[in-house]
Amino acid sequence: MTTTTAPTRSWYKRNEIAVTPWLFLIPGIIFFALYVIFPIFQSFWISFHEWDGLGEKTWVGTANYERLLGGDRKFSISFWNNVRWLALYLLAIPMGLFISLFLNQKVFGIRLYKSLFFFPFVISQVVVGLVFSWFYLPNDGLFDIIVGTVGIDVSGGILGNPNTATYGIIAAGLWPQTAYCMILYLTGLNAVDPEQVEAARLDGAKGARMLWYVILPQLKPATFIAFVVTIIGALRSFDFIAVMTNGGPFGSTRVLSFYMFEESLSEFGFRMGYGAAIAVVLFFLMLIFIAYFLWSMYQDEKGAR
Amino acid sequence: MNSIFKASAAALALGVASTSAFADAHSLAGELRIVSDMSNPAPRAVMEGLVADFGALNPDLNIELEIVDREAWKTQIRNALSANAPDVVNWYAATRMTPYVDAGLFMDISDLWEDPAMDALASTKGAMTLNGAQWGVPYTYYQWGVYYRKDIFEELGLEEPATWDQELANCQVIIDSGRKCYTIGTKFLWTAGGWFDYINSRTNGYEFHIQLANGEVEWTDERVRDTFANWRQLIDMGAFIDDHQSMSWQDAIPPFLNGDATAYLMGNFAVAAFRDGGLTDDQLDFYQFPQINPDVAPAEDAPTDTFHIPAAAQNVEAAKAFLLYVTSADVQGEINGGDALGQLPVNASASVSDDKFIQEGFEMLSNNASGGIMQFFDRDFPAEMASAGMEGLQEFMVFPDNLDDILERLEETRQRVYQ
Numbered sequence: 061m062t063t064t065t066a067p068t069r070s071w072y073k074r075n076e077i078a079v080t081p082w083l084f085l086i087p088g089i090i091f092f093a094l095y096v097i098f099p100i101f102q103s104f105w106i107s108f109h110e111w112d113g114l115g116e117k118t119w120v121g122t123a124n125y126e127r128l129l130g131g132d133r134k135f136s137i138s139f140w141n142n143v144r145w146l147a148l149y150l151l152a153i154p155m156g157l158f159i160s161l162f163l164n165q166k167v168f169g170i171r172l173y174k175s176l177f178f179f180p181f182v183i184s185q186v187v188v189g190l191v192f193s194w195f196y197l198p199n200d201g202l203f204d205i206i207v208g209t210v211g212i213d214v215s216g217g218i219l220g221n222p223n224t225a226t227y228g229i230i231a232a233g234l235w236p237q238t239a240y241c242m243i244l245y246l247t248g249l250n251a252v253d254p255e256q257v258e259a260a261r262l263d264g265a266k267g268a269r270m271l272w273y274v275i276l277p278q279l280k281p282a283t284f285i286a287f288v289v290t291i292i293g294a295l296r297s298f299d300f301i302a303v304m305t306n307g308g309p310f311g312s313t314r315v316l317s318f319y320m321f322e323e324s325l326s327e328f329g330f331r332m333g334y335g336a337a338i339a340v341v342l343f344f345l346m347l348i349f350i351a352y353f354l355w356s357m358y359q360d361e362k363g364a365r
Numbered sequence: 366m367n368s369i370f371k372a373s374a375a376a377l378a379l380g381v382a383s384t385s386a387f388a389d390a391h392s393l394a395g396e397l398r399i400v401s402d403m404s405n406p407a408p409r410a411v412m413e414g415l416v417a418d419f420g421a422l423n424p425d426l427n428i429e430l431e432i433v434d435r436e437a438w439k440t441q442i443r444n445a446l447s448a449n450a451p452d453v454v455n456w457y458a459a460t461r462m463t464p465y466v467d468a469g470l471f472m473d474i475s476d477l478w479e480d481p482a483m484d485a486l487a488s489t490k491g492a493m494t495l496n497g498a499q500w501g502v503p504y505t506y507y508q509w510g511v512y513y514r515k516d517i518f519e520e521l522g523l524e525e526p527a528t529w530d531q532e533l534a535n536c537q538v539i540i541d542s543g544r545k546c547y548t549i550g551t552k553f554l555w556t557a558g559g560w561f562d563y564i565n566s567r568t569n570g571y572e573f574h575i576q577l578a579n580g581e582v583e584w585t586d587e588r589v590r591d592t593f594a595n596w597r598q599l600i601d602m603g604a605f606i607d608d609h610q611s612m613s614w615q616d617a618i619p620p621f622l623n624g625d626a627t628a629y630l631m632g633n634f635a636v637a638a639f640r641d642g643g644l645t646d647d648q649l650d651f652y653q654f655p656q657i658n659p660d661v662a663p664a665e666d667a668p669t670d671t672f673h674i675p676a677a678a679q680n681v682e683a684a685k686a687f688l689l690y691v692t693s694a695d696v697q698g699e700i701n702g703g704d705a706l707g708q709l710p711v712n713a714s715a716s717v718s719d720d721k722f723i724q725e726g727f728e729m730l731s732n733n734a735s736g737g738i739m740q741f742f743d744r745d746f747p748a749e750m751a752s753a754g755m756e757g758l759q760e761f762m763v764f765p766d767n768l769d770d771i772l773e774r775l776e777e778t779r780q781r782v783y784q
Contacts, residue, residue, distance in 0.1 A: 112464055112468070113443060114443060114447065114464060114465075114468035114470065115467065115468045127781075133774065197611070198607070198608040198611060199608070216607075216608050216610055216611065216763065217608050217611050219611050220608050220610045220611035220763075305552075305611075306552065306553065308552060308554070308610065308756075308759065309610040309611070309759065309760070309763065310610075310756050310757070310759050310760035310763070311756050322752075325440065326440070326752075327436075327439045327440060327748075328743070328748040328749065328751055328752035329748070329752075330443070330464065330748070331749065
């Protein structure tokens, strides 16, 4: 037997390649499980109870869901507002694209212009909301004065009228979100291959055709990220609503996240079970998009190999 | 000064009926932790003064005062009571106490209320009672009522209205002069609750109002509709300022100051803001909400702010002594004085500030509130009913035609909340 003269290597040494990545991942996994995964299941569990956050939980089965999906008007208003947010918030992507195309040139002071356009994303959403709520003020607000000159008078002001309030808030939200999409596209445009542009130009492509067939395909990664960020932003829209209308007038600007907060954590809330049920519904709505994003990322990874 | 307190504190501390009215204050020792929501400048100074004075009386007691933002406290109290509870906290009277009483987080201090010194607080005992026991002590309250522009009333030749008909007639004159009768800001909903409290209790009486708050009457009841019909008379006249749904109560003050609106149904705390805005006492006056149904006795909104001892308090003895101290006649007169809180003392033998509005309010609540004292919409109604209710009231004020729909919604909420 002339085999192992060297001392037996330790278990760790033998499995180093396989184990080390996990060792590095452990802290992340622990915290992710503790602060993300575990609370998700906790929410599921709470949503089957009636609980004021202080006393004993009472098991009520699916009663919260029956009430929620069986004609709770606040829920349906919140849901449709969420749909509005989703649809209109996506406008930030084309708007961001066009601003970035506009700013993607080399003239004196362009950095200053870029940073001015990016500015709304830097300031807090609360500040943006406040500024817009002053902008929308009935009678004294700039918006009311401007539309007043062409003879339009929104009764109650944009934020006081249940038909316009949600759109007013979305418009406020679009301002910083457009800036964010713009930055994503500006970095994307840096990576556009000049040789392809050159070649396309030789072939006589310009204007819209150039944009659609040459530039946009190369911006696909930026578009994907912009899409993900905007969808998630639309579903989490909370700050603007809390600052600008507080869910009013008469609850017409609620979205699911705000309704969830109101039911579970606000001054008149502490119906944890019902709030958790809303959270679960919101979770599944988000899951549709998250699953799609994960799937398309997976497809990309596969394609890259 | 404070002899009542000293006697009571000593009696409590020694556990015997002390014959010495001036037993030394060494009996209180250790730590006393107080968390207060009196975060506005004037109340804050009052609270700090209270602690300093109480500390001077009890040199061995180490008092730790933490002042929390008043709005934030409304949600923070839950955490404060359940983990590492302080010895004394601020809160509100009536139904607002229910969640903490039910969860066993407030200490039953009925024994404190048996102290003879507490007899002077009899008028507010009801508001501190739940399930047959007392859960805290009040330290201040304030009247609600109609604050109006006396100068404009004089200019138009109007008198303070005593009845609903006079009220409507007055309002018509005011509207004809190009002004609005009332300013209000309903963005945060509760201001509309004041209007409902008054019109409902004036129309149907205090008993009915409390039955409604307790969920014993349907919202679709004909009597509730009567209330809204009365309210609607004002709305249809155009008595309220426009766009009130996007204004806070502070935003609604400027129309009152510049004379676009002549009156404001508000709590007495607003007087400071009126005066800061430049109104003098010659321009500003107060009247009680007018009578609607002559058969019912007038009830008044007079919200009471309170002190409580958490069930998990460490230094109960000192906490109880502090509560007795706060409610004693001298201290009550001092902290509610015109240069302090500027509100009404809860102790019947305390001196009342000579401020014009406090005097009027005291007079009104003592002699002309035989119907009863309401704590305000969001304190008398349980939380979920209150939030749904105030939202409905705001909608009614903007779209009175939606009333049927609103009442059905509220009835649906009532059936769920009180079961």
